[in-house]
Amino acid sequence: MNFKKNRGQSAIEFVILVIAVLFLFVGMLYFVQNKIADTQREALSALVKEVALTVQDEIVLAHGSANGYSRQFSLPSNLNGLEYQANILENSVYVRTLDGKHAVALPISNVIGDIIIGNNFIYNVNGSVFLN
Secondary structure (H helix, E strand, O other): OHHHHHHHHHHHHHHHHHHHHHHHHHHHHHHHHHHHHHHHHHHHHHHHHHHHHHHHHHHHHHHHOOOOOEEEEEOOOOEOOEOEEEEEOOOEEEEEEOOOOOEEEEEOOOOEEOOOOOEEEEEEEOOEEEEO
């Protein structure tokens, strides 16, 4: 009778040990998945900011250039597979993903026109900057 009691206790201890190891493994997977998701979110936010900085830099360059300045620059068609919008709103360049999770607005000098995803043309004519 004592022999059956020891086997039963060993089986219960083994099940408890397996459950504890599985719990730790699932917890570790959850932690790693969260870190990967955070890294992806940060990378996408950096891409959104990079697009906004590109437009801001082009406008600053055009404002600081002489009359007759013209230049072409391009914006990517998507950001890591996500579509986005870029607009000029109230002396700001506003870039956001269409899912609404990432957005940035940067101040700019007065510009006439709007941004196009793809090729953009910027001009300085008599001190006024025109975009597209």
